[in-house]
Amino acid sequence: MADKMGFEAPRGMRDFYPADMVWRNKVFDAFRAAGEAAGFEQYDACVVENYDLLARKAGEEVGDQIYHFFDKSERHIALRPEMTPTLARMVAQRQKELSFPLKWTTIAQCFRYERMTKGRKREHYQWNLDIIGEDSVLAEAEVIGAACDALRRMGLSPSDFEVRVSSRKFLGELLAASGIPAEKHQQVFLALDKRGKMPDSEIAAMLKDGGLSESEVAATFSIMETKSYESSAELTELFHLASVAGFADCLRFDIGVIRGLSYYTGIVFECFDRKGEFRAIFGGGRYDNLLTTIGGEPTSAVGLGFGDVVVTELLKSRLGESAAAARKGVAVGFMFPEQRDAAVMLAAKLRAEGKRVDLALVNQKPKKFFSHADSSGAAEAVFLGPDDVEKGVARLKNLETREEKEICLR
16 A cells, blocks of 8 residues: 655745735735836746856855756756846846846745755745846945835834845955955955854854965954944945935944855845844845856846745734734625525626625525635625515625625615
8 A cells, every 4th residue: 555645845845825825925015016116127037047057156055055957858957046147147148139227126936955944945935126237336225225115015114124234345445455365355255154153263264274364364353343334435325325215224334244145246235133033034235247257248236135934934023923914805695595696796796896705605604604704804794695685785794893884786
């Protein structure tokens, strides 16, 4: 006898039942509304990508973390772990046809095989905002401002989150001023990006393994105590623009924000909840060299990735588990089969008026109908009996206040 099949989703993957979709829709609706408000155009791409494109990225254990395989024609392909390389490929493909700067956005499902921890799955959706072909720091301000707007639309305020901002360019200047040559900076970035995830003693060992002397390691840790960004023109400009745009209360300078991906070249940022209970909510930065690494023409770019897992956990924590389940729509039911057609006609009428209508599929007793309507999240309910159909008038009941009003059936 064959073993009984389990019903769980593959490890690290998720099923979305209706109660889960309520939260997903709340997050996605905020993503789309914030992107639309900031003038970003929507795009999408295939979820399967060329492995070679992904392998060109440095700074990650590509083979270990990506779901990759050979198809029936022996092509080496992979499930995308993030959207940025795909975006770079799409832009490079039509670089001579597109009108720059581009402001593009998408919500992409991504897959990454890694150890699961709180806020990290092996599958997630990621909202991407990217501005391609603009050197001005206003590009960073637009991207970060839109992300803060999305969090506000979800019901959070700056008291719930902060965006920590730094600059790899600025950090590189500080390293160079301390006598650490440019060829060692990438190793420094990779090591410092792990700070907070491992003891400083291990970070120091990584730096020494990367060729830094004792004095250079000491200088690196000294630089990480930097509290002022005033000598960085680009960071000064960003904080000025954030003040003008009204989201400066969301920002904080933090020299420790590095971002592990090697393609970042300038301003970088990560958003966290202020209580420090969760992983980063979103992150991103300027990546002016990515297109050239895949054969495209040099083009400046700024972008961010905003996953759905952490922010959903944060929303449930701050707003409550039932916060996304706002009552909406009308439930329509009927007592006997003879009232079915009247119920169908009423449902069609309400739907034509733009209302969401959950129509009962069989006749029910009033108690069972109202119990289902209440548990389904409907805001209002109409239950048709013989007298209602005969009179052409029924009662529309508000399921929260229990108040009733007449509704015409004809």
